[in-house]
Amino acid sequence: MRWRRRPDTLFRRVPDGVLVISLRGGGPLWLPAPGADVWDRLAAATTVDELVDALADELGTAGEAPSDLVRTGCLALLDELRAHGLVEEVEA
Amino acid sequence: VTRPLDATGAEPSPSGHALVATLAATGAPGTDAPVPPRPLDDARWSRFLRQVEGERLEPLLAHAASTGAWPVTDVQLAEALARGRRALALVLELERELIAVHDDLRAEGIPMRVLKGPAIARLDEEDPSCRAFGDIDVLVRPRDVRRAVAVVQARGGTRRYATRSAAYDRYVGKGVSFRFERNVEVDLHRTIAPGPFGIAVDLDELFARSQPVPVGPVTIQALDRPGRFLHACYHAALGRARPRRSAQRDIVLTAPLGDRDLDEVVARARRWRGELVVASAVTSVVDDLCWQPPGALASWVAEPRTRPASPRERRWLEAYRSDERSSRRLTLLGAGVGGGAARARYLVGLATGWPGARREVSGGRRRRSGTRG
Numbered sequence: 425m426r427w428r429r430r431p432d433t434l435f436r437r438v439p440d441g442v443l444v445i446s447l448r449g450g451g452p453l454w455l456p457a458p459g460a461d462v463w464d465r466l467a468a469a470t471t472v473d474e475l476v477d478a479l480a481d482e483l484g485t486a487g488e489a490p491s492d493l494v495r496t497g498c499l500a501l502l503d504e505l506r507a508h509g510l511v512e513e514v515e516a
Numbered sequence: 517v518t519r520p521l522d523a524t525g526a527e528p529s530p531s532g533h534a535l536v537a538t539l540a541a542t543g544a545p546g547t548d549a550p551v552p553p554r555p556l557d558d559a560r561w562s563r564f565l566r567q568v569e570g571e572r573l574e575p576l577l578a579h580a581a582s583t584g585a586w587p588v589t590d591v592q593l594a595e596a597l598a599r600g601r602r603a604l605a606l607v608l609e610l611e612r613e614l615i616a617v618h619d620d621l622r623a624e625g626i627p628m629r630v631l632k633g634p635a636i637a638r639l640d641e642e643d644p645s646c647r648a649f650g651d652i653d654v655l656v657r658p659r660d661v662r663r664a665v666a667v668v669q670a671r672g673g674t675r676r677y678a679t680r681s682a683a684y685d686r687y688v689g690k691g692v693s694f695r696f697e698r699n700v701e702v703d704l705h706r707t708i709a710p711g712p713f714g715i716a717v718d719l720d721e722l723f724a725r726s727q728p729v730p731v732g733p734v735t736i737q738a739l740d741r742p743g744r745f746l747h748a749c750y751h752a753a754l755g756r757a758r759p760r761r762s763a764q765r766d767i768v769l770t771a772p773l774g775d776r777d778l779d780e781v782v783a784r785a786r787r788w789r790g791e792l793v794v795a796s797a798v799t800s801v802v803d804d805l806c807w808q809p810p811g812a813l814a815s816w817v818a819e820p821r822t823r824p825a826s827p828r829e830r831r832w833l834e835a836y837r838s839d840e841r842s843s844r845r846l847t848l849l850g851a852g853v854g855g856g857a858a859r860a861r862y863l864v865g866l867a868t869g870w871p872g873a874r875r876e877v878s879g880g881r882r883r884r885s886g887t888r889g
Contacts (some may be wrong), residue, residue, distance in 0.1 A: 432612055434732040436604045437643050438575075438598050439582035445608040447615060447732065451698075453604040 426469035446509035540761035574603040635738035651701035684869025711846030745770040749797035
């Protein structure tokens with residue numbers, strides 16, 4: 425399965441992340457980095473493994489985050505975004 | 517830079533209004549206002565923040581502070597970022613309502629043009645995140661006003677001011693304001709200014725020239741660039757006694773860039789009897805934002821003989837600028853515009869909507885005109 429942004433969303437980049445909102449209701453959500461990086465990558469349908477690899481590569485080079493921690497964070501963020509109607513799962 | 521600017525007068529420091537004007541000019545082409553050399557001290561920063569909020573420039577401050585274009589301390593940067601996020605959170609809620617109103621109007625076969633904030637942010641700002649706005653402004657054709665009002669009310673919008681008459685809404689008023697939940701406001705505009713200058717606008721021409729603007733998953737029609745510039749000038753010169761700096765920035769961002777663009781703007785302004793309005797608005801931005809307009813526009817503004825204004829148009833402008841300005845007087849002056857059937861319709865609208873002071877329908881502060889910028 426792949427994840428992507430729902431088309432019925434709006435967002436604005438801010439200097440410290442991105443603000444997103446669903447057209448179906450609910451308030452705006454602020455995603456500071458690295459959540460904003462995840463949002464950027466979800467412009468195209470992406471697997472969790474691809475997300476984790478890309479983020480671990482970025483964060484891991486600084487020695488800040490092992491990939492299992494990144495995976496846990498990614499899954500939690502995707503769950504939250506889905507609960508707010510901001511992302512959806514699509515067939516691979 | 518980490519040392520705050522000394523408020524005790526160690527070196528000349530610009531006034532708060534000048535600082536806000538400098539911020540409004542940040543990143544806009546042709547502007548050259550001097551940025552403070554170092555961060556403001558705490559007292560001046562607090563005042564500055566309040567002014568920035570009043571001028572709807574919070575996201576621009578956040579952007580400038582984060583890129584180093586505006587000197588701040590670490591604490592000030594955090595405050596600027598938080599204010600910018602708050603302003604843009606409202607922007608997202610407003611754009612969501614814009615899309616909903618657009619879809620509902622389209623379903624009823626009512627064409628519309630989105631005005632000001634969302635259009636300027638996405639078509640004219642280099643980064644849409646630099647432009648905040650406090651409401652949604654939508655232009656509909658006069659013949660569609662009554663049906664458009666019904667559409668917005670069906671969405672849950674509550675009129676800010678009591679109805680005078682359907683004829684008043686269609687032929688006389690600038691527009692109708694609605695309030696929704698969550699601090700969202702939508703203004704349905706019939707024209708782009710109150711009073712005689714608004715009545716003199718050729719609304720068919722204004723509406724006919726459009727430019728698409730993508731807003732999330734939908735594409736909405738905005739005014740074309742000359743139309744956006746003219747509207748920005750009308751808004752700045754004929755709206756509040758002192759225009760918002762964000763409105764003045766809109767003039768800079770939409771200004772005609774060459775002779776051909778200027779010719780189009782001037783031709784429309786002449787047909788709308790609004791050359792004096794445009795010249796006045798441009799002059800104010802030159803003075804307030806230290807703006808050097810593109811060459812052709814600068815030459816046109818500097819040579820009054822190329823744009824003669826009638827005594828009547830001068831009186832009109834004075835009425836907008838007067839300390840005793842009143843919506844009632846502006847409305848009466850509108851009765852002197854045009855002739856024939858159009859004037860008859862205006863007088864019918866005036867008669868059915870007169871007298872009666874405009875009142876808030878539910879709470880909120882009283883305002884000078886029916887719509888806000």
